[in-house]
Amino acid sequence: MAKILIVEDNALNIKLFCDLLAAHGHEPEAVSDSRNALDTAKSFSPDLVITDIQLPHVSGLELIRMIRSDEQIAEVPIMAVTAYSAQGDEERIRAAGAQAYVSKPISVVRFAETVDELLKGDDTPEIDNPESRANVAGESPGPTEAGGEET
Numbered sequence: 158m159a160k161i162l163i164v165e166d167n168a169l170n171i172k173l174f175c176d177l178l179a180a181h182g183h184e185p186e187a188v189s190d191s192r193n194a195l196d197t198a199k200s201f202s203p204d205l206v207i208t209d210i211q212l213p214h215v216s217g218l219e220l221i222r223m224i225r226s227d228e229q230i231a232e233v234p235i236m237a238v239t240a241y242s243a244q245g246d247e248e249r250i251r252a253a254g255a256q257a258y259v260s261k262p263i264s265v266v267r268f269a270e271t272v273d274e275l276l277k278g279d280d281t282p283e284i285d286n287p288e289s290r291a292n293v294a295g296e297s298p299g300p301t302e303a304g305g306e307e308t
């Protein structure tokens with residue numbers, strides 16, 4: 158079981174991520190206002206931070222940089238979740254200090270695998286790739302499609 162902090166402004170995504178993580182035996186804690194995320198990260202001491210990139214007030218990239226420059230929590234693994242993967246996004250997200258990202262709408266399987274890899278301390282998890290995901294057969298629609306809308 159791991160303590161996992163979720164920073165996400167979309168209520169449907171919060172529910173989806175919390176349900177998924179709880180189903181894998183983890184203890185999720187969600188913050189919807191990124192201005193509170195750093196303080197919550199310091200008090201909750203998570204084993205992993207999952208952050209949306211498209212956030213009002215403090216963007217996911219800013220939050221990642223703030224975590225990386227705070228000596229109390231600088232070492233925590235960070236997984237970014239982003240609705241847009243334009244060219245260069247992976248580089249920007251990694252340069253800010255995240256180890257991995259998955260794109261929305263998330264693949265439930267990929268999401269869970271990436272969480273497991275980061276908790277195991279694997280520094281080079283596979284990056285979610287929309288092209289490879291298109292080849293995955295047998296994924297049920299529904300939950301995998303949830304939370305695609307950005308707010």
Ligand code: MN
Pocket residue numbers: 165166167209210211212213307308
């Ligand atoms: Mn968002």
